[in-house]
Amino acid sequence: xxxxxxCLKAIAAIAWMCFAGTxxxxxxxxxxxxxxxxGESSLEAGSxxxxxxxxxxxxxxxxxxxxxxxxxPCIDTANASGxxxxxxxxxxxxxxxxxxxxxxxxxTSPFVALKQEFDATLAAAGSQIHDRGCTMCHTDGGGNAxxxxxxxxxxxxxYLKMAFDQYSAGEREQPGPMKSLMDALSEDDVKALLxxxxxxx
Numbered sequence: 001x002x003x004x005x006x007c008l009k010a011i012a013a014i015a016w017m018c019f020a021g022t023x024x025x026x027x028x029x030x031x032x033x034x035x036x037x038x039g040e041s042s043l044e045a046g047s048x049x050x051x052x053x054x055x056x057x058x059x060x061x062x063x064x065x066x067x068x069x070x071x072x073p074c075i076d077t078a079n080a081s082g083x084x085x086x087x088x089x090x091x092x093x094x095x096x097x098x099x100x101x102x103x104x105x106x107x108t109s110p111f112v113a114l115k116q117e118f119d120a121t122l123a124a125a126g127s128q129i130h131d132r133g134c135t136m137c138h139t140d141g142g143g144n145a146x147x148x149x150x151x152x153x154x155x156x157x158x159y160l161k162m163a164f165d166q167y168s169a170g171e172r173e174q175p176g177p178m179k180s181l182m183d184a185l186s187e188d189d190v191k192a193l194l195x196x197x198x199x200x201x
Contacts, residue, residue: 026098027098027101027105030094030098030102031102031105033079033090034052034102034106036079036080037049037077037079037080038050038051038052038053039053040053040112042080043114043156044114044156045114045115045116045117045156045157045158046116046156046157046158047156047158047159048075048077048156048158048159048162049077049156049159050155050156050159051112051113051151051154051155051156052106053106053110053111053112054107054109054110054111054112054145054151055103055106055107055111055145055150055151056107056145056146056147056148057100057103057104057107058103058148059145059148059149060103060106060107061099061100061102061103063150064091064094064099064102064103065099067087067088067090067091068088068091068092068094068099070088071173072172073166073171073172074086074088074089075087107145111145111151111154112154113153113154113200113201114154114156114201115201116156116157116198116201117198118157118195118198118199119195120199122191122192122194122195122196123195123198123199124196125192125196126192126193126194126195126196126197126199127141127196129185129189129192129193129196130142130193130196133181133184134181134193136177137149137175137178138152140153141153141196141197141200142197142200143200152197153197153200154197154198154200154201155197155198156198157194157195157197157198160193160194160197161190161194164182164190164193164194167179167182168182
């Protein structure tokens with residue numbers, strides 16, 4: 001009886017290791033695909049691709065769930081192979097475990113601010129706008145991942161402009177207080193904020 005139990009335990013352990021190895025391999029493939037578009041060497045000024053290294057695990061996983069469930073706008077863009085795809089398509093087959101593993105991986109990676117041109121006068125104006133209305137959720141100039149609200153400072157102006165446009169059009173859900181603040185922003189305010197976040201390099 002004891003030998004049977006021991007054998008069963010051994011078989012179960014081997015099966016688990018095989019499954020875990022397959023899952024790990026799958027996640028490694030997903031990470032490689034992520035890096036091809038979101039890695040430091042792949043990002044450039046004006047790109048609508050955000051940097052994802054350094055995002056908090058909670059925030060990153062949340063966004064991937066939104067994409068998988070098509071609750072966040074998905075823009076068709078060319079991947080590293082030149083094929084058109086979207087974040088909804090990329091995340092469609094990810095399991096909860098896959099998403100959590102991807103988010104955990106990038107949470108341990110350092111965020112690298114994108115080097116991009118900015119207007120110092122607009123950045124100074126943007127700093128004041130940020131300090132007046134955004135610091136409750138986006139501390140340290142929008143650069144604190146522990147806020148669980150994403151990272152704004154050092155992101156591509158192209159990506160942030162797209163995000164602002166989506167919020168303005170009601171295409172992305174946002175908390176009530178944030179919506180009130182966003183609705184009050186003029187085009188000049190948004191431009192100033194974009195240059196402020198870009199200035200933090």
